[in-house]
Amino acid sequence: MTFHDLLRLRIDVFVVEQECAYAELDGRDTEPDTRHIWLDGTSGPMAYLRVLVEPGGASRIGRVATLAAARGNGLAGVLLDHVHATTPDPLVMDAQTYLVPWYTSMGYQRSGPEFIEDGIAHVPMTREPTGD
Ligand SMILES: CC(C)(COP(=O)(O)OP(=O)(O)OC[C@H]1O[C@@H](n2cnc3c(N)ncnc32)[C@H](O)[C@@H]1OP(=O)(O)O)[C@@H](O)C(=O)NCCC(=O)NCCS
Numbered sequence: 233m234t235f236h237d238l239l240r241l242r243i244d245v246f247v248v249e250q251e252c253a254y255a256e257l258d259g260r261d262t263e264p265d266t267r268h269i270w271l272d273g274t275s276g277p278m279a280y281l282r283v284l285v286e287p288g289g290a291s292r293i294g295r296v297a298t299l300a301a302a303r304g305n306g307l308a309g310v311l312l313d314h315v316h317a318t319t320p321d322p323l324v325m326d327a328q329t330y331l332v333p334w335y336t337s338m339g340y341q342r343s344g345p346e347f348i349e350d351g352i353a354h355v356p357m358t359r360e361p362t363g364d
Contacts, residue, residue, distance in 0.1 A: 237276040238268060245297040254350040260284050269311050273299075279307035283315055286324065290358075291315075293325040312338060322360055329353040 243256055260266060265285035270277045279298040283291050293315060298308050315323065316338070327335050329346055332355050344356040 234277075238270060238280055241270075241277050241280050241299060242295050242297055245300070246295070249300065250352065252350050252352060269314060271307055271310065273302065278302040279311055281308070281311050281315070283319065285321075289321055290324045291319050291321045293323055296325075309338070316359070316362070320361055322358060324356070324358050326354040327357045329355050332357070 239256075246252060247254070247256055261268070261282065263284065267283040268280070269283065270280040272278065277299075279302065281296040282294055284294065286292050293312070296308055296311070323340075324343070325335070325340070326349065327340070330353075332342070335357055338359070339362065340357040340359045342355055343358045346353055346355050348354070
């Protein structure tokens with residue numbers, strides 16, 4: 233059931249809410265190094281993200297999502313803090329552009345120009361390990 237509930241959260245947010253038809257199941261969820269990180273509430277997962285290991289050794293954050301009804305409580309920030317505390321590698325992500333100020337406040341920096349993927353504006357960002 234956990235897999236179902238996490239995937240439902242991802243699809244509810246990225247496919248349904250953001251009205252985006254894309255390959256939500258991209259084949260990377262089952263890679264041996266992939267980490268799935270989430271917070272549970274009484275009715276199941278409320279916030280989720282995944283961390284992929286890239287060929288060059290960086291870790292890639294993606295699928296950052298909080299249930300619409302649970303937003304505004306900093307849950308996604310808790311998940312990201314956990315990643316920062318447990319990941320010795322540089323972190324990379326393709327941030328949705330509207331969230332660049334938020335990610336910047338957590339130590340991410342732009343690493344390239346904005347691009348459009350599946351109709352949504354993104355900015356590549358990186359965060360070097362801080363040693364914390
Ligand atoms: C982005 C998201 C994961 C944040 O989750 P959350 O647990 O609700 O976290 P918060 O509500 O505390 O928001 C965190 C920060 O995101 C930013 N943010 C959230 N919604 C925003 C919006 N509509 N416009 C601009 N910034 C926004 C704010 O900086 C906010 O911090 P602040 O409230 O201290 O200013 C959640 O809004 C979500 O699931 N959005 C849809 C999916 C998505 O865009 N995912 C990110 C892909 S890169």
